Amino acid sequence: MAGTALIALMTGAAHAAPAPDPLQSPMWDMQAERLFGHDRVVFDPRVHIAVPMLAENQHVFPVTLDARALPDVRRIVVLVDLDPIPVPVDFVPGKAAPWLGLRIKLDQRTPVRVAAQTADGTWHVAGLWVDAAGGGCSAPPASRAHGDWAVHLGEVRGAVWHGTDGGGAAVTRLRFSVRHPMDTGLVDTIPAYNLETVRVTAGGETMAQMTVSGSMSEDPAFTLLLPAGETRPITIAMRDSNGREFTGRLP
Amino acid sequence: MNRLTRRGALAMLGASALAVPVHAERFAGHYRPQAEPLAEGVWLVRGSDAPIAFENGGAIANSVILATADGPILFDCGPSQAYAQALSALAQGLTGKPPVLVLISHLHPDHALGASAFDPAIVAALPGTIAEIERDGPGMSDAMFRILADWMRETQLVIPARRLAPGELSVGGRALTLLAMNGHSGCDLVVRDHASGIVLAGDLVFHDRAPATPDADLAAWRGALDRLAAIPRTLLVPGHGPVDRDGSAIAQTRDWLAWLDAALRDAAGRGLDMTEAGDMPIPPRFARMAAARYELQRSVSHFYPAIEASVLPRIDQPEGGSQPNGGRTGNRPITK
Numbered sequence: 249m250a251g252t253a254l255i256a257l258m259t260g261a262a263h264a265a266p267a268p269d270p271l272q273s274p275m276w277d278m279q280a281e282r283l284f285g286h287d288r289v290v291f292d293p294r295v296h297i298a299v300p301m302l303a304e305n306q307h308v309f310p311v312t313l314d315a316r317a318l319p320d321v322r323r324i325v326v327l328v329d330l331d332p333i334p335v336p337v338d339f340v341p342g343k344a345a346p347w348l349g350l351r352i353k354l355d356q357r358t359p360v361r362v363a364a365q366t367a368d369g370t371w372h373v374a375g376l377w378v379d380a381a382g383g384g385c386s387a388p389p390a391s392r393a394h395g396d397w398a399v400h401l402g403e404v405r406g407a408v409w410h411g412t413d414g415g416g417a418a419v420t421r422l423r424f425s426v427r428h429p430m431d432t433g434l435v436d437t438i439p440a441y442n443l444e445t446v447r448v449t450a451g452g453e454t455m456a457q458m459t460v461s462g463s464m465s466e467d468p469a470f471t472l473l474l475p476a477g478e479t480r481p482i483t484i485a486m487r488d489s490n491g492r493e494f495t496g497r498l499p
Numbered sequence: 500m501n502r503l504t505r506r507g508a509l510a511m512l513g514a515s516a517l518a519v520p521v522h523a524e525r526f527a528g529h530y531r532p533q534a535e536p537l538a539e540g541v542w543l544v545r546g547s548d549a550p551i552a553f554e555n556g557g558a559i560a561n562s563v564i565l566a567t568a569d570g571p572i573l574f575d576c577g578p579s580q581a582y583a584q585a586l587s588a589l590a591q592g593l594t595g596k597p598p599v600l601v602l603i604s605h606l607h608p609d610h611a612l613g614a615s616a617f618d619p620a621i622v623a624a625l626p627g628t629i630a631e632i633e634r635d636g637p638g639m640s641d642a643m644f645r646i647l648a649d650w651m652r653e654t655q656l657v658i659p660a661r662r663l664a665p666g667e668l669s670v671g672g673r674a675l676t677l678l679a680m681n682g683h684s685g686c687d688l689v690v691r692d693h694a695s696g697i698v699l700a701g702d703l704v705f706h707d708r709a710p711a712t713p714d715a716d717l718a719a720w721r722g723a724l725d726r727l728a729a730i731p732r733t734l735l736v737p738g739h740g741p742v743d744r745d746g747s748a749i750a751q752t753r754d755w756l757a758w759l760d761a762a763l764r765d766a767a768g769r770g771l772d773m774t775e776a777g778d779m780p781i782p783p784r785f786a787r788m789a790a791a792r793y794e795l796q797r798s799v800s801h802f803y804p805a806i807e808a809s810v811l812p813r814i815d816q817p818e819g820g821s822q823p824n825g826g827r828t829g830n831r832p833i834t835k
Contacts, residue, residue: 298774301793302550304713304800310773349772381645404815405808409770421770424814425807469807471772484814496814 271359271375275329283325283335283363284371292372294318297362299378306354306384308465314347315364318372321346323365327375330358332385332434333463344448344456345419349471353384353432353463386434389466391427400427404496408482418476422448424484424496425469432462443468445487451480527649530558530577530585534593537734537742538695540566540673542593544586548708548740548789551578551609556650557643558582560609563699563736564590565692567671570599574690574699575738576613578643580654583613600670603659604701604738605684606631606714608639614657623661625679627686631714632658663688680727682720683710683738689727696733703727706740706748707787709794710755712801717760724753740789755785759795763802767810773803 269276270291280289294317303309315321324339324346336352346364354360361375391397406424413419426443433440442462448455455474474482484496534542546559557578564586565572571590576583591597603611603624611632614622624632636656644651665679674693681687683702690699702711703723727735728749735743743749766776777796785791 298778300774300777300796300799302796304797308773308800308804310777310799312772312774349774351773381642402815403813405811406814407770407811411770423770423772423807423811425811467804469772469804471770494815497816498814 271329271361271377273329273359275334276359279327279329279334283327287365288368288370289363290370290372292318292374295362295364295372295374297360297374297376299360299376303354303378303380306380306382307387307389308351309354309360309378309380309384310349310351311360311362312347312349312471313362315362315372316345316347318346318364318366320367321364322367324348325363326350326352327361327363328352328354328358328463329361331355331463333432333461336461336463338459340457342454342456343450343475345413345473347413347473349423349469351465351469353465354378354380355385356380356382385432385463388435388438389429389431391429391466392431392435392438397427397429401429402492402494403427404484404486404494406484406496406498408478408498410477413473420474420476420478422472422474422482422498423470425467426486426494426496427467428488428494430462430464430466430468434462441489443486443488446470447485448472448474449483449485450474450478453480455482525553525648527556527581527647527652530556530579530582532558532562532577532582532586532589534564534589537563537736538692538697540594541692541695541697542590543736543742544589545741546577546609546739550790550793551643551646553647553650556582557609557647560607560702560738561736561740562586563697564593565673565675566594567599567673569671570594570596572600572602572670572673572675573598574602575604575610575701576601576616578609578612578654579647579651580613580615581650581652583616586613587616600661601659602663602688602690603628603632604688604699605686606635606639607684607702607711608643610702610738611636612640612643612651612654612656614659615654617657619657619660621661622657622659623663624659625663625665625677625686625688627679627681628684628688629659629662631685632656678726678730680723682716682718682723683712684714685716687723689730691730691732696731698727698730698732698735700727700735700737700749702738704735704737704743704748704752705755705788706737706743706751708737708740708789709785709791710752711794712759712798715801717756720756721753724749724756751788755788758782758785759798763799763806764810767803767806773799776803 296314298312357379363371363373409421431441446458482498486494532544542564544562547555563574571594601622668675676691678689777799
């Protein structure tokens with residue numbers, strides 16, 4: 249079995265020919281092959297990833313990604329090489345800026361990366377090693393310990409701010425969170441149960457879409473940058489792995 | 500069968516290991532605690548004013564040695580077996596006797612795990628602290644072994660066997676007043692030495708080193724600082740940082756906590772995410788505080804999700820269409 253995988257890996261390496269991984273991750277070749285297939289992959293400092301200087305809580309590790317320095321970003325994935333569920337979010341920015349604030353789980357010391365795909369199909373990748381204690385994905389969420397997760401399931405909070413981004417350009421900032429246990433399926437007796445899709449619309453027009461997994465933190469929280477002066481009613485439509493739908497509306 | 504597997508890729512590791520730099524095991528050095536006399540029969544042993552790191556062996560907290568006719572009392576005993584052995588030898592060298600009592604100020608591992616070096620019968624704490632060590636000790640011990648590795652060799656989790664009661668305590672002719680407070684943790688021991696008038700504040704007071712908040716209740720902490728400020732004293736020994744001779748450390752700790760609370764609420768009110776809140780400017784008046792950015796980012800992790808939940812209004816619309824709380828923003832105090 250390992251032999252089959254080995255051959256597959258070597259074949260993959262032959263046609264994808266990714267650049268040598270600056271982080272020297274043991275999982276990069278496999279993850280890159282799985283995620284990017286035949287697409288061109290470059291390591292690009294124009295992709296920014298902001299994280300705290302330490303992973304104080306491996307269950308809630310904040311990441312802010314910024315690919316605004318790239319032209320025409322079509323899709324962004326976050327890749328956590330050594331997590332058992334390695335892609336917490338797959339983000340199609342659409343009308344929103346290629347910028348996203350989110351929180352993820354870390355199961356051990358691992359590279360955390362952002363890969364942004366531009367219109368020519370090329371993936372632009374940046375990342376860093378993050379040291380973390382174990383168990384972010386394999387310990388039960390706090391609401392399971394409290395026993396109150398079902399009481400608060402699907403509670404959506406959020407707000408919109410009309411202001412400027414870091415560079416002084418006008419922008420509409422949207423933040424929202426939803427109460428959800430985001431069970432990974434890696435905890436004994438607790439099956440996987442997580443948010444799967446998030447779609448943000450303004451006045452019925454799709455702004456951004458995300459596919460998310462159980463390696464997003466419990467009670468996921470998102471920050472998006474929408475075009476300046478977006479005053480139409482915003483709807484956040486979410487669906488989880490049991491088919492339950494949750495909706496938030498602003499204003 | 501062309502599907503790649505994690506196991507398959509890990510199998511590759513054997514082949515690629517030669518090309519990947521391997522983190523060599525690092526061996527601990529030796530702890531060299533130094534005693535600084537504060538008064539007749541009272542010595543301060545300073546921790547390094549830094550985050551817990553392999554480079555400092557986790558020896559970041561202050562300890563105090565109090566001489567008595569029966570042998571020295573230790574107030575806090577560091578992070579590990581080896582540290583506490585060195586501290587114990589230092590106290591014995593100063594007083595001629597081995598420690599007779601070890602007081603644990605609160606549950607945190609940089610103060611409490613050194614209990615490993617002593618007979619549990621002479622290790623004492625308030626009942627609330629004992630309960631917290633029983634609850635969190637194994638996890639804290641795991642975390643310290645992960646960061647400090649070899650420095651933690653032979654360190655076992657020792658639960659204090661002697662339960663302290665607030666009030667007067669006399670040991671070998673030395674009279675102490677014990678006070679039970681909370682705020683930095685769920686239970687914080689404060690000791691006043693009658694002979695010297697010195698107050699040992701534990702981690703309720705930080706001095707030129709940013710306060711740590713993993714188990715903090717900020718409102719209760721501010722109340723404890725008010726109580727501490729009212730205690731007559733000659734000088735105060737903070738849990739971290741240099742001795743306070745003029746009350747400035749209490750004021751500085753209070754100032755930081757008030758700023759932190761307001762700044763995190765302001766950040767949440769402006770729609771910042773956690774990484775942005777952790778990168779906010781720290782006022783210049785805190786420039787003297789070591790580890791300020793580090794502790795700010797830890798505090799963001801401890802408090803921010805709850806603050807957001809209190810600041811951001813509900814926007815889901817169950818049957819009926821009205822917002823569950825009328826769209827008002829809440830204003831709950833920060834509690835863990």
